[in-house]
Amino acid sequence: MSSPPFDFDYLRGLVQQQSAVVLSAEKKYLADLHLGAVAERTGFSSIADLVEQLKRTPFGALHVQAVEAMLTNETSFFRDHYPFESLKTVVLPHLIQQRRQERSLAIWCAGCSYGQEPYSIAILIQEHFPELANWNLQLIASDVSGKALARLKQGYYSQLEVNRGLSSTLRDKYFHKQQETWQISDTLRQMVTVQQLNLIHEWKALPVIDIIFLRNVLIYFDTETKKSILRKVHQHLRLDGYLFLGGGETILNIDDKFEPVQIDQSICHRLRIG
Numbered sequence: 001m002s003s004p005p006f007d008f009d010y011l012r013g014l015v016q017q018q019s020a021v022v023l024s025a026e027k028k029y030l031a032d033l034h035l036g037a038v039a040e041r042t043g044f045s046s047i048a049d050l051v052e053q054l055k056r057t058p059f060g061a062l063h064v065q066a067v068e069a070m071l072t073n074e075t076s077f078f079r080d081h082y083p084f085e086s087l088k089t090v091v092l093p094h095l096i097q098q099r100r101q102e103r104s105l106a107i108w109c110a111g112c113s114y115g116q117e118p119y120s121i122a123i124l125i126q127e128h129f130p131e132l133a134n135w136n137l138q139l140i141a142s143d144v145s146g147k148a149l150a151r152l153k154q155g156y157y158s159q160l161e162v163n164r165g166l167s168s169t170l171r172d173k174y175f176h177k178q179q180e181t182w183q184i185s186d187t188l189r190q191m192v193t194v195q196q197l198n199l200i201h202e203w204k205a206l207p208v209i210d211i212i213f214l215r216n217v218l219i220y221f222d223t224e225t226k227k228s229i230l231r232k233v234h235q236h237l238r239l240d241g242y243l244f245l246g247g248g249e250t251i252l253n254i255d256d257k258f259e260p261v262q263i264d265q266s267i268c269h270r271l272r273i274g
């Protein structure tokens with residue numbers, strides 16, 4: 001869709017207010033890339049018309065669609081490989097040992113996008129920890145984006161998406177092909193509890209968590225937001241729990257309650273004792 005100039009400053013203000021995601025001026029291409037489809041779907045002749053409508057109406061469904069379209073949902077199955085290896089070889093064996101009396105474990109993927117991350121954990125558990133079938137296992141997947149969570153619930157992935165990170169053996173074992181897409185098995189879908197949760201709001205409906213995956217999410221926030229989210233992580237993570245961040249993310253000089261711990265080729269974070 002051809003588009004006359006539009007008020008990008010208004011748009012990035014809206015995105016930051018609703019999600020805390022900071023969009024620099026160079027990120028205007030995201031609007032060019034994604035908002036045309038929203039404008040078309042909702043009956044506007046250009047992005048500029050859509051933005052003007054957003055500006056003159058109270059916050060509602062159209063604003064939600066615009067914000068969701070501006071968020072980066074990049075993800076893949078077993079993204080970066082090594083965090084999942086350390087989950088398999090160290091983290092889950094350790095916590096299974098620690099919780100063997102209560103037989104209860106909670107894992108949370110915060111900012112889970114379309115679900116490849118929580119479903120990768122579900123596959124890993126099915127493959128390597130069959131004993132957890134008799135445990136009270138909570139695998140919670142949350143995101144601010146209702147659009148992303150709707151896809152996660154349906155569990156449909158394109159050929160391209162299943163090619164990214166999944167072996168053909170795992171693909172054929174846990175997905176069935178439906179024309180051009182692959183749907184994840186009901187067993188895996190039933191393992192995942194989906195919750196729409198905005199990290200900048202209160203985390204009311206969450207239990208205490210043993211393992212938090214907060215990967216490739218903090219990078220989009222300013223330092224104050226990162227600090228306040230990490231304070232909440234601190235309150236929700238069990239004392240002997242594990243926090244996983246994205247490969248390129250560091251919380252050095254942002255939060256000193258966590259210490260980085262190297263496990264094989266990946267780094268995770270644990271609460272400092274004392």
Ligand SMILES: C[S@@+](CC[C@H](N)C(=O)[O-])C[C@H]1O[C@@H](n2cnc3c(N)ncnc32)[C@H](O)[C@@H]1O
Nearest residue numbers: 019071074075111113143144145198199215216
């Ligand atoms: C790049 S994806 C990361 C997906 C996955 N964790 C991974 O590493 O592959 C970032 C996700 O964070 C979500 N997000 C952005 N702001 C958020 C907020 N305030 N609360 C919760 N999720 C948010 C986006 O909707 C997006 O799905």
